[in-house]
Amino acid sequence: QVQLVESGGGLVQAGGSLRLSCAGSGSTRSFNTMGWYRQAPGKQRELVAYVIIGGTTVYADSVKGRFAISRDNAKNTVYLQMNSLKPDDTAVYYCYALMTFNPATYWGQGTQVTVSS
Numbered sequence: 001q002v003q004l005v006e007s008g009g010g011l012v013q014a015g016g017s018l019r020l021s022c023a024g025s026g027s028t029r030s031f032n033t034m035g036w037y038r039q040a041p042g043k044q045r046e047l048v049a050y051v052i053i054g055g056t057t058v059y060a061d062s063v064k065g066r067f068a069i070s071r072d073n074a075k076n077t078v079y080l081q082m083n084s085l086k087p088d089d090t091a092v093y094y095c096y097a098l099m100t101f102n103p104a105t106y107w108g109q110g111t112q113v114t115v116s117s
Helices: none
Strands: 003-007 010-013 018-025 033-039 046-052 057-059 067-072 077-082 091-099 102-107 111-116
Touching (some): 003 091, 003 102, 018 033, 018 091, 018 111, 033 067, 033 077, 046 067, 046 077, 057 067, 077 091
Antiparallel strands (some): 003 018, 033 091, 091 111
16 A cells, blocks of 8 residues: 655744655555645645656746755655745645556645744
């Protein structure tokens, strides 16, 4: 059974940094795509960033230049380095993963990020 376990959320002041991690387990295959969504109270879930196994990265415009996504393919782990955090970044952050030839989307349990002004 595939599982994604996130860590690294918390409370930080505006301008601060946090690093999120998401470790995948339960699969003998690597995830083709790993990334992060977030959902703020009263808002729809939105894509933050993702990274494809070859290294290509994509970011939401709202986080470009502030967030950096990376992955360790050997560990099936994805990271999100978040710098210059703003109160608008406050949300529950969800890790997700996709496999080639598998229609399922795997999700982590979510980790709360709160940025105080």
